[in-house]
Amino acid sequence: MAAYSLDELEYWNDKIEKLVWDAGLDCYEQHFEICSYEDMLCYEAYVGMPSHYPHWSFGKAYERQKTFYKYNLVGLPYEMVINSDPCIAYLMRDNTLLIHILTMAHVYGHNDFFKNNRLFKRDTRANLEMEMFKAHANRVREYIQDPSIGPDKVERILDAAHGLKFQTCRHGERKKISEEEEGTVPERLKDDLLAFLAEKGKLAEWERDLIHIVREETMYFIPQLETKIMNEGWASYWHYQILNQLELPQGLHLEFLQRHHLVIRPHQGQINPYFLGFKMFEYLDQQPGGREKIMAIRSEDRDQSFIRRYxxxxxxxxxxxxxxxxxxxxxxxxxxxxxxxxxxxxxxxxxxxxxGSIPIIRPVGVEDGTLLLEHVCDHRELELNYAQETVKYIVDLWGGKVNLRVKIDHNPKIISCSEGKIVNIHD
Incomplete structure (x- = not known):
């Protein structure tokens, strides 16, 4: 049994919410749901969504996290929060009262970031996203249940689309896919390989629809990937500010300090986004005009510009x-x-x-039915095993031979793959 009541959670949430408004944070309406650790595992496997289309990768993620959690190799996240309007967050029932208080304050930081950062405002529609995921799940299940299609064909297309999901427009407006002819590679599709394949590949309409589904959901997650350090740093900074103003009882305050330092501690061999983001916002808020400055930063920047500028x-x-x-x-x-x-x-x-760590592959033309691609080189060469698997996925969606132009050891090469999935590398 939990050592707290719902009345206590409501009491602390009301106090947190007042401090949130007093600080000038601008949030969507916030809803919290108490869930079991099994539910939290499911939400984590579905990347936070209460509804998602079926695919083996989600089951694999669930079993992996369940095994790691069972053997105490990882802990579950304190919170799971969805960019939606109203904003929905899950609190794990087995956590202590202090963890719930800290988590609720942390969630309001995320909520403010979702509502105000320009990437989320431009590329997501918070009031419609939950319905989008439900509609996608229903369509995929219909294709799976269709006797003329079935689960194996659906899985083949989803596997390929998942493998290529980040080969889409990264830094621009959502580009509408149309059937207008503008040459072999229309200007609007030059930086959007997944949309190009959906439009130009040898595909049935249901296959195109599956690619559209994966692409649309990827567009929802890209702002989160592009602002991980800022988003977690912002939420951590505000949970720290808010809990220090809550006048917690001594026992809760000591647990807060311990939990906070666990969240933002440096990680060996890698960057902890909570740590780096928190330290940067803390430093910037201490400079002249700091509070106004960090509010503007949270609205305008992504992780790359945040790091380069500050x-x-x-x-x-x-x-x-x-x-x-x-x-x-x-x-x-x-x-x-x-x-x-x-x-x-x-x-x-x-x-x-x-x-930034994911290579960009761009369609450049079609010759005698062969799709010509290029790796946009930024002085970092492709990892060949991944490159070869990637061209196989492209063949699945193109429906013919693919040539990918790359540099290996600074020398230009072509990675070729046909429908037989035989990969060759040549000059």
Missing amino acids: LNQELCEKLHLFSYSVQGDDIVVTEVANEEGWKTVRDNLANAVGL
Whole structure:
């Protein structure tokens, strides 16, 4: 049994909500749902959504997290929050009262970020997203149950679309897919391989619809991927500010300090987005005009611009940041955050956040039925195993031969794949 009542949660939520408004945060109406750890595992597997179309990858994610949780290899998230209007968040029943208080304050930070950051305002429709996911789930189930289609054919298209889901427009408005002819690769599709394949590939209408579904849902998640450090840092910063004003009883306050430091502690060998985002917003709020400044930053920036503009030498040194490379079995430090190296450390980090670590593959033409693609090179070469698997997925959706132009060891090469899934690399 939980050592708290719903009345207590409502009491603390009312106090938190007042502090949220007093701080000038601007949120959607907030709903909380108490759930079991089994429910939380399901929501986590469905990336927070209460409804999603069936696919083996979600079941795999559920079983993996369940096993890790069972053997205490990972903990479950304190909260799961959805970018929707009203904003919905899940609280795990087995957590302590203090964790719920901290989580509710954290959720209001996310809520404010969802409502005000320009990427979410431009690329998502918070009042319609829940219905979109439900409609998609219903359509996919109808295709699975259709005797002329069935689960195997649906799975084949979804597998390919999932493998290519980030090969879509990343930094622009949602581009409407139409049937207008504008050449072999229309201008509106040059940076949107998934939309190009949906429109130009040899596909049945239900197959095109599945690609549209994956693409639409990816567009919903891209702002979250592009603002992970900012979003978690903003929520962590505000839960810290709010709980320090709540006048918690001593026992709860001590647990709050412990839990907060667990959330924002540095991670060995990787960046903890909670830690970096929290430290940057904390530092910026302490500068002249800080509160007004951080409000503007949360509205206008994404992780890449946030890091490039505001991760200065003082912060880099204070946070002990460095760059490294893997050379064989060894990890070699290449730059440290000193006077000479901090800009390289900053730029390397900015290039790796969000979708920066995912290569861009662009359609450039069609010759005798062969789709011609290019890797947009940014001095980082493709990992060949992934590149070869990617072209196989493209063949599935194109319905014919594919040639991908890449650079290997700085030399131009072509990765070719036909419908037989035989991959060749040649000059």
